[in-house]
Amino acid sequence: MVLLGDLISSIVVHGLMLGAIYATIAMGMSLIFGVMSIKNLAHGDFAVLGMFTSFWLFTLYNISPLLSIPISFALFFCIGMLLTRFIFKHIIGEMLGSIILTFGLSIFMENVMLLVWGGDYRTIPVEYGKYSLGPISVSGTYVVAFVLTILLIILTQLFLSKTKIGVAIRAVSQDPEAAESLGISADRMRLVGGGLGIALAGAGGAILALIYYIYPYLGILLTLYALIICVFTGLGNVAGTIFGGIIIGIVQAVATIQLPYSLTPVVGFILFLLVLIFRPKGLFTRG
Amino acid sequence: MKLSLKTILPVAFIIIALFAPLPIATQTYLLHILILILLFSALAQSWNLLAGYAGQPSLGHALFFGMGAYTSGLLTLHTEYFKINPWPSLILGGFVGALLGIAIGAVCFRLRGPYFALATLAATEVARLIVMNSEFTNGAIGITIRVPPPISTPFFTINFTEKLPYYYFSLIIVIISFLVVYILSNSRYGLLLRSIRDDEDAAMTLGVNAFKLKLLTMFISGFIAGVVGALYAIYISYIDPALDPGGVLTLFTSIEPVLITIIGGAATIIGPFIGSVIRIGVGEYLRVLFGWRAGMDLIFFGLIFLIIFFLARKGIWGVIKSRIKFK
Numbered sequence: 001m002v003l004l005g006d007l008i009s010s011i012v013v014h015g016l017m018l019g020a021i022y023a024t025i026a027m028g029m030s031l032i033f034g035v036m037s038i039k040n041l042a043h044g045d046f047a048v049l050g051m052f053t054s055f056w057l058f059t060l061y062n063i064s065p066l067l068s069i070p071i072s073f074a075l076f077f078c079i080g081m082l083l084t085r086f087i088f089k090h091i092i093g094e095m096l097g098s099i100i101l102t103f104g105l106s107i108f109m110e111n112v113m114l115l116v117w118g119g120d121y122r123t124i125p126v127e128y129g130k131y132s133l134g135p136i137s138v139s140g141t142y143v144v145a146f147v148l149t150i151l152l153i154i155l156t157q158l159f160l161s162k163t164k165i166g167v168a169i170r171a172v173s174q175d176p177e178a179a180e181s182l183g184i185s186a187d188r189m190r191l192v193g194g195g196l197g198i199a200l201a202g203a204g205g206a207i208l209a210l211i212y213y214i215y216p217y218l219g220i221l222l223t224l225y226a227l228i229i230c231v232f233t234g235l236g237n238v239a240g241t242i243f244g245g246i247i248i249g250i251v252q253a254v255a256t257i258q259l260p261y262s263l264t265p266v267v268g269f270i271l272f273l274l275v276l277i278f279r280p281k282g283l284f285t286r287g
Numbered sequence: 288m289k290l291s292l293k294t295i296l297p298v299a300f301i302i303i304a305l306f307a308p309l310p311i312a313t314q315t316y317l318l319h320i321l322i323l324i325l326l327f328s329a330l331a332q333s334w335n336l337l338a339g340y341a342g343q344p345s346l347g348h349a350l351f352f353g354m355g356a357y358t359s360g361l362l363t364l365h366t367e368y369f370k371i372n373p374w375p376s377l378i379l380g381g382f383v384g385a386l387l388g389i390a391i392g393a394v395c396f397r398l399r400g401p402y403f404a405l406a407t408l409a410a411t412e413v414a415r416l417i418v419m420n421s422e423f424t425n426g427a428i429g430i431t432i433r434v435p436p437p438i439s440t441p442f443f444t445i446n447f448t449e450k451l452p453y454y455y456f457s458l459i460i461v462i463i464s465f466l467v468v469y470i471l472s473n474s475r476y477g478l479l480l481r482s483i484r485d486d487e488d489a490a491m492t493l494g495v496n497a498f499k500l501k502l503l504t505m506f507i508s509g510f511i512a513g514v515v516g517a518l519y520a521i522y523i524s525y526i527d528p529a530l531d532p533g534g535v536l537t538l539f540t541s542i543e544p545v546l547i548t549i550i551g552g553a554a555t556i557i558g559p560f561i562g563s564v565i566r567i568g569v570g571e572y573l574r575v576l577f578g579w580r581a582g583m584d585l586i587f588f589g590l591i592f593l594i595i596f597f598l599a600r601k602g603i604w605g606v607i608k609s610r611i612k613f614k
Binding site for chain 1: 338344346394395397398400401402404405406408409410412413416417419420427538539542545546549583585586588589590592593596597600
């Protein structure tokens with residue numbers, strides 16, 4: 001039984017680490033929903049694009065995947081701003097419009113990636129040793145990915161809560177009109193918020209590339225996970241996503257013990273439905 | 288009787304649709320596209336009733352469609368009777384879709400807007416994953432349905448190895464579903480639905496039983512989608528749960544009626560048909576054009592869709608309607 005206990009705790013630890021990465025991606029989605037009321041169904045595809053960025057930088061130029069994370073962040077920040085400026089701006093607050101448009105974008109992106117890079121499963125062959133925590137042994141890539149994720153989440157939180165721009169972004173997501181009446185340019189904050197949202201997806205993808213398979217059609221699954229996490233914590237609640245991510249990561253990981261691997265997402269979705277039905281505003285909000 | 292465009296248009300459509308396949312009866316590919324256009328316009332109409340008129344944006348129509356398909360698939364797989372005669376499964380598929388609609392509605396209708404959409408999406412994903420992992424439904428392999436045997440009448444024989452009977456079956460479903468939605472949307476019931484769509488709380492304070500009406504709408508919408516799914520399965524004679532795109536239970540299939548309706552014009556009767564002509568027509572054309580490169584057609588379709596979306600926000604029929612005044 002000791003062995004089984006070790007197995008379970010190892011699974012939980014790995015689930016927690018994976019969940020934290022999902023949380024980063026979901027954080028971006030939540031941010032975009034906050035400032036623009038847009039549910040970005042192409043969000044996971046940007047994460048996959050981030051994975052590919054990291055992969056190609058490593059394969060072609062031998063750039064360390066650790067360095068690709070800030071590169072992806074910067075690159076996707078620009079992409080996010082362009083996207084906000086030229087596409088998202090036209091669908092602010094349109095529930096159906098945003099779903100449809102971003103789904104079109106998702107189809108487009110997935111198939112461009114499939115066309116250009118093919119449907120192979122790829123990995124980045126890097127090793128960072130092995131770490132042991134009591135009886136649990138965790139591969140170094142997981143540890144590195146986890147530390148970087150936490151760092152990214154903390155930095156984002158600090159940005160949103162301590163800097164002037166961050167506070168302004170939160171003001172716009174709470175009440176755009178009131179924010180504008182206080183002299184905040186909602187358009188400009190949306191630009192930054194949209195950029196940051198996509199940047200989080202890209203950087204989260206770059207981190208995920210350390211430990212996960214890279215293939216074009218992964219995007220839809222990442223989008224769904226991000227949606228689940230966002231709903232867990234209430235759409236637009238950026239700070240809570242880390243808990244949502246960890247819950248989802250652990251639940252999925254533990255589900256693999258009892259269920260066949262392909263069936264594990266079901267647990268997440270059922271949990272998602274239950275939360276939607278009983279706590280539609282999210283787990284961590286009142287009322 | 289005054290003849291207006293409103294009466295001429297549907298009559299003209301039915302007459303054209305009745306004779307359209309005759310000159311191209313031998314060109315099976317063209318006929319295949321026409322059948323798909325008809326089937327998907329009926330599916331889109333069912334979504335249009337629920338989302339366009341009642342304002343409940345389901346992202347789970349693949350559930351009703353797919354479970355309708357699985358009804359005919361499972362019945363032919365597990366029973367001798369339906370193996371020979373799959374046709375009753377059309378009606379049964381409709382009821383499966385309708386009951387699922389009621390079940391989903393009963394649970395999800397307390398949610399509004401984006402949350403409702405997400406809940407229906409999640410329910411569909413749950414169904415897809417269960418179907419894919421269950422032996423009863425043949426898992427990810429899917430189900431093959433045998434071609435139904437010919438039906439002989441004293442006057443003629445209907446041979447189901449040809450495409451023509453499926454065309455007329457689809458046409459009947461299209462006419463019935465469009466008629467149902469047309470009658471409903473122009474009745475008191477349609478007005479009540481619109482009141483719920485525009486302001487649910489205000490409608491409820493005026494004594495509208497929103498929950499009951501939404502459930503009824505879900506029933507009808509699920510029924511149509513289920514029938515379409517069952518016929519689709521018999522026509523294609525193969526059910527794939529998860530092939531992306533094209534699997535009957537995928538998110539892609541849920542979005543299909545949404546795309547079609549939005550392209551054509553939501554909350555209009557003709558919109559779903561126009562949208563279907565464009566979606567299926569353009570989609571198939573691009574697939575043939577770019578058949579050598581997988582995914583290329585979807586890239587172009589994504590682009591075309593974005594352009595249409597930006598040019599005609601209310602859908603094509605919505606734009607035409609606002610330009611021309613109908614009496």
